[in-house]
Amino acid sequence: MSFLLLISFFFILLLSNLSPSLSQQTHFSSSDFPWLPTQNKILLSRNKVFAAGFKQIRSSPNQYTFSVWYYNIAGNNTLVWSAETSSAIDGTSSLVITNTRQLRLINSANQTLWNTGNSNSTGLELNNEGNLVFGNWQSFDFPTDTILPNQEMSNGTAAITSMNGKFRFQDYKNLVFDSSKYPGQQKFSQYWSIDNAFLNLEETGMVKQENGASLVSSDFGESGKFRRLTLDDDGNLRIYSFDSKISDWEVVWLAVQEMCTIHGTCGPNSICMNDASNSDPTSCVCPPGFKQKVNDKSSCEVKIQFNNNPGNTQFLQLDFVNFSAGSNQTYKTVQNFSMCQSSCLADPKCLGFGFRYDGRGYCVLVNYLLYGYWSPGTELAFFLRVDKSETDKSNFTGMTSLLETTCPVNISLPFPPNESDTTTRNIVIICTIFAAELISGVFFFWGFLKKYIKYRDMARTFGLELLPAGGPKRFTYAELKAATNDFSNLIGKGGFGDVYKGELSDHRVIAVKCLKNVTGGDAEFWAEVTIIARMHHLNLVRLWGFCAEKGQRILVYEFVPNGSLDKYLFPASRVPSLDTETETEMESVGNTGSSNSKPILDWSIRYRIALGVARAIAYLHEECLEWVLHCDIKPENILLGDDFCPKISDFGLAKLRKKEDMVSMSRIRGTRGYMAPEWVKMDPITPKADVYSFGMVLLELVSGVRNFDMQGSLMESEDWYFPRWAFDKVFKEMKVEDILDRQIKHCYDSRLHFDLVDRMVKTAIWCLQDRPEARPSMGKVAKMLEGTVEITEPKKPTIFYLVDE
Numbered sequence: 001m002s003f004l005l006l007i008s009f010f011f012i013l014l015l016s017n018l019s020p021s022l023s024q025q026t027h028f029s030s031s032d033f034p035w036l037p038t039q040n041k042i043l044l045s046r047n048k049v050f051a052a053g054f055k056q057i058r059s060s061p062n063q064y065t066f067s068v069w070y071y072n073i074a075g076n077n078t079l080v081w082s083a084e085t086s087s088a089i090d091g092t093s094s095l096v097i098t099n100t101r102q103l104r105l106i107n108s109a110n111q112t113l114w115n116t117g118n119s120n121s122t123g124l125e126l127n128n129e130g131n132l133v134f135g136n137w138q139s140f141d142f143p144t145d146t147i148l149p150n151q152e153m154s155n156g157t158a159a160i161t162s163m164n165g166k167f168r169f170q171d172y173k174n175l176v177f178d179s180s181k182y183p184g185q186q187k188f189s190q191y192w193s194i195d196n197a198f199l200n201l202e203e204t205g206m207v208k209q210e211n212g213a214s215l216v217s218s219d220f221g222e223s224g225k226f227r228r229l230t231l232d233d234d235g236n237l238r239i240y241s242f243d244s245k246i247s248d249w250e251v252v253w254l255a256v257q258e259m260c261t262i263h264g265t266c267g268p269n270s271i272c273m274n275d276a277s278n279s280d281p282t283s284c285v286c287p288p289g290f291k292q293k294v295n296d297k298s299s300c301e302v303k304i305q306f307n308n309n310p311g312n313t314q315f316l317q318l319d320f321v322n323f324s325a326g327s328n329q330t331y332k333t334v335q336n337f338s339m340c341q342s343s344c345l346a347d348p349k350c351l352g353f354g355f356r357y358d359g360r361g362y363c364v365l366v367n368y369l370l371y372g373y374w375s376p377g378t379e380l381a382f383f384l385r386v387d388k389s390e391t392d393k394s395n396f397t398g399m400t401s402l403l404e405t406t407c408p409v410n411i412s413l414p415f416p417p418n419e420s421d422t423t424t425r426n427i428v429i430i431c432t433i434f435a436a437e438l439i440s441g442v443f444f445f446w447g448f449l450k451k452y453i454k455y456r457d458m459a460r461t462f463g464l465e466l467l468p469a470g471g472p473k474r475f476t477y478a479e480l481k482a483a484t485n486d487f488s489n490l491i492g493k494g495g496f497g498d499v500y501k502g503e504l505s506d507h508r509v510i511a512v513k514c515l516k517n518v519t520g521g522d523a524e525f526w527a528e529v530t531i532i533a534r535m536h537h538l539n540l541v542r543l544w545g546f547c548a549e550k551g552q553r554i555l556v557y558e559f560v561p562n563g564s565l566d567k568y569l570f571p572a573s574r575v576p577s578l579d580t581e582t583e584t585e586m587e588s589v590g591n592t593g594s595s596n597s598k599p600i601l602d603w604s605i606r607y608r609i610a611l612g613v614a615r616a617i618a619y620l621h622e623e624c625l626e627w628v629l630h631c632d633i634k635p636e637n638i639l640l641g642d643d644f645c646p647k648i649s650d651f652g653l654a655k656l657r658k659k660e661d662m663v664s665m666s667r668i669r670g671t672r673g674y675m676a677p678e679w680v681k682m683d684p685i686t687p688k689a690d691v692y693s694f695g696m697v698l699l700e701l702v703s704g705v706r707n708f709d710m711q712g713s714l715m716e717s718e719d720w721y722f723p724r725w726a727f728d729k730v731f732k733e734m735k736v737e738d739i740l741d742r743q744i745k746h747c748y749d750s751r752l753h754f755d756l757v758d759r760m761v762k763t764a765i766w767c768l769q770d771r772p773e774a775r776p777s778m779g780k781v782a783k784m785l786e787g788t789v790e791i792t793e794p795k796k797p798t799i800f801y802l803v804d805e
């Protein structure tokens, strides 16, 4: 033992001799004190993962913190613990051990800046988990803004606090903002909470919670990764993993999806807006009638005070804006809008009110405009009270145009003419019905909205609901066997497994997918399924639960009644003769009823389907933390619900399989027409591969023809390639009509539909660009379809492979 000590002593001596500027030790004994910031000494954990010592504050060079950090990664700048001192540590301060065995930070005037309290030790050690231990004192009991794997949260102080002191993770349960500076407000204002308090973060990336609950990071299970849970200065709580490939920390879980809902992001009277295109994701803007404060850019002040004459005011409507003011707001249930408005008028202090159009009379009066944010997920419009002489107009609009493109809208469609009887008469009738529908549509659209549009669905469309912390429901095999009547009603077969229809005991109709060839253990499966189940979007098929028993891997989905898009787009008579490989891929979670008289999808329905699918994929790519590539977008995977609201199925399943399998599988699976060039060239697969597939679907929506089916039958040319052909028709020959679906070509009215169809085709061509970088992101695609961004003329797609193999 003493021999070992001697060796290590010798080693330390050698080391300090070799590099006199830096001393690294794994144990500090009393002889190493006092420890001065200028000494350039650090205490290393034995595994050399963590270091402790004085760290210079970069913005003020003569100031230090006494901290623990991840050693030698990310520029030594990931602090995981710091001593909370009463005032700044400067170069003359020192860390000493007192004769009462306290570790104490003192300044040159011998004032205590920080201390550990009495201990029973004289040596300081940093253990392999990043815990700084001094006898019975340990830093793990006094976390600052970070929790490390294996650090029990319940043992130490009851909260972690962000570095800037503005936010706390109270009781490891509630995220709160320190609102004490706002008059009349409570000390803390809560903006996020979880039912079961966090207990600890495991090395695997799982957070254990009270009551046996848990949640997992997106890279759960990947071993040998450094991780941490940190409350950042922007008020969001995140789990980070260190990715050694890019040598940086990567976010693998976060609490708040919408940054603007974090209280205190903007100051009073200001509205926080998300701007994903910007490097700074949030910005603070002033509502109409208000201007930016001179000394505080994140706050606003009113231009004309109405206080002297509250009777002489007007209201400005701010769509999708929510203000809340804790104790300074009053909830009311009212019969109608005008009652809510007059309650506000009656109160001289009322600065505005929020009202929900869902018929339930939700009304909230506010007399302090705090925590304002804009989000299409809010279910209300805010009516801001300003002076009558105010001339500013509200530019927070768009509720109406958004509702127009949101599902579900109750619409009836014409059925196709009988095959034997396709006379002009029928065409005339259909076109008349369609034209009548279009004209009257404008009028009774509002009627539809009032009745059928649920604002909650709208929130889901944008994926803004907070995710429930729990996982999906776990079904037993027996339950599912009973629900599906012993798996008797087979409704689809697919690459991932067979699909059966069933009904749960609570009468929910379900589609049960029995997976085959799923790799990985129980925990892994559970983790993946949890991630899939977390994705809520109106245009995604909902996953309600799963079963993992006796080697069975079963997913339980909502049942989508109207079957898949291909049945409507490609009528039976023209279903291409697919090879057997492809045929097994044909599937739908929905009804595969073989009725041939499917209604014809009109232009506006097709447009709505395109938009819904684009928004859902954009949600998968951009809103979800982990990139979930669908990897198999095609009409068969787009199911149609009530009112032909599209729902994407099979998303996320690729995660259940190994990456290598995916590559080879996709090639065998033969959904050739939809695969991006990257798959063939063996280039890395990015979200842009889904963009490509979506582009194909978009062209098919317009043309009603399978992209690989037209070849040969219609075209002679050797190098025929659907996107090129469509490009030439639209941009060279200027004959859009030539590519339109023959079923409804007659109904195409260039005045009414040109804009819609033109947008769909141009967007499709952009999606079908050969180089992934040239394709727009899915979010941009959705905007292009919506018509909110200008679409420039795309380049002609190049041929990447000939369809014949």
Ligand SMILES: *[C@@H]1O[C@H](CO)[C@@H](O)[C@H](O)[C@H]1NC(C)=O
Pocket (backbone or CB within 6 Å): 022, 042, 071, 072, 073, 074, 075, 076
């Ligand atoms: C971390 O700090 C040590 C000494 O304190 C230094 O040798 C090392 O190069 C630093 N690592 C990085 C990545 O900056």
Ligand SMILES: *[C@@H]1O[C@H](CO)[C@@H](O)[C@H](O)[C@H]1NC(C)=O
Pocket (backbone or CB within 6 Å): 110
């Ligand atoms: C510093 O203060 C401590 C008590 O706070 C005292 O015990 C110690 O003697 C003082 N040291 C000096 C050098 O004054």
Ligand SMILES: *[C@@H]1O[C@H](CO)[C@@H](O)[C@H](O)[C@H]1NC(C)=O
Pocket (backbone or CB within 6 Å): 120, 121, 122, 135, 136
């Ligand atoms: C200090 O006390 C703790 C128990 O409180 C004990 O486990 C530890 O061994 C003691 N350390 C020393 C150096 O006496």
Ligand SMILES: *[C@@H]1O[C@H](CO)[C@@H](O)[C@H](O)[C@H]1NC(C)=O
Pocket (backbone or CB within 6 Å): 140, 151, 152, 155
């Ligand atoms: C935390 O407390 C639990 C009991 O509540 C104890 O078993 C565990 O050792 C403590 N962990 C640390 C790091 O002190």
Ligand SMILES: *[C@@H]1O[C@H](CO)[C@@H](O)[C@H](O)[C@H]1NC(C)=O
Pocket (backbone or CB within 6 Å): 183, 184, 185, 327, 328, 367, 368
């Ligand atoms: C908020 O309400 C409290 C009491 O309810 C009141 O004292 C305070 O003045 C109000 N703040 C504003 C800005 O109206």
Ligand SMILES: *[C@@H]1O[C@H](CO)[C@@H](O)[C@H](O)[C@H]1NC(C)=O
Pocket (backbone or CB within 6 Å): 335, 336, 338, 339
């Ligand atoms: C709103 O409800 C009140 C009370 O029921 C009623 O007196 C009033 O006429 C209603 N206003 C409108 C515009 O319907």
Ligand SMILES: *[C@@H]1O[C@H](CO)[C@@H](O)[C@H](O)[C@H]1NC(C)=O
Pocket (backbone or CB within 6 Å): 322, 323, 324, 371, 377, 378, 379, 380
């Ligand atoms: C408005 O925001 C507050 C919190 O900031 C939230 O509690 C409330 O539910 C929101 N209202 C709506 C209608 O979204």
Ligand SMILES: *[C@@H]1O[C@H](CO)[C@@H](O)[C@H](O)[C@H]1NC(C)=O
Pocket (backbone or CB within 6 Å): 285, 286, 395, 396
């Ligand atoms: C509204 O207009 C103001 C001033 O013109 C601008 O600063 C603000 O960003 C606009 N808000 C929106 C939502 O466009």
Ligand SMILES: *[C@@H]1O[C@H](CO)[C@@H](O)[C@H](O)[C@H]1NC(C)=O
Pocket (backbone or CB within 6 Å): 408, 410, 411, 452, 642, 643
């Ligand atoms: C659509 O309208 C029909 C009757 O016109 C009704 O039976 C059906 O339930 C409605 N669908 C929805 C989703 O409201």
Ligand SMILES: *[C@@H]1O[C@H](CO)[C@@H](O)[C@H](O)[C@H]1NC(C)=O
Pocket (backbone or CB within 6 Å): 417, 418, 421, 426
């Ligand atoms: C089409 O055929 C169905 C029976 O298959 C019949 O009921 C219907 O009237 C026919 N429609 C027309 C327009 O002839």
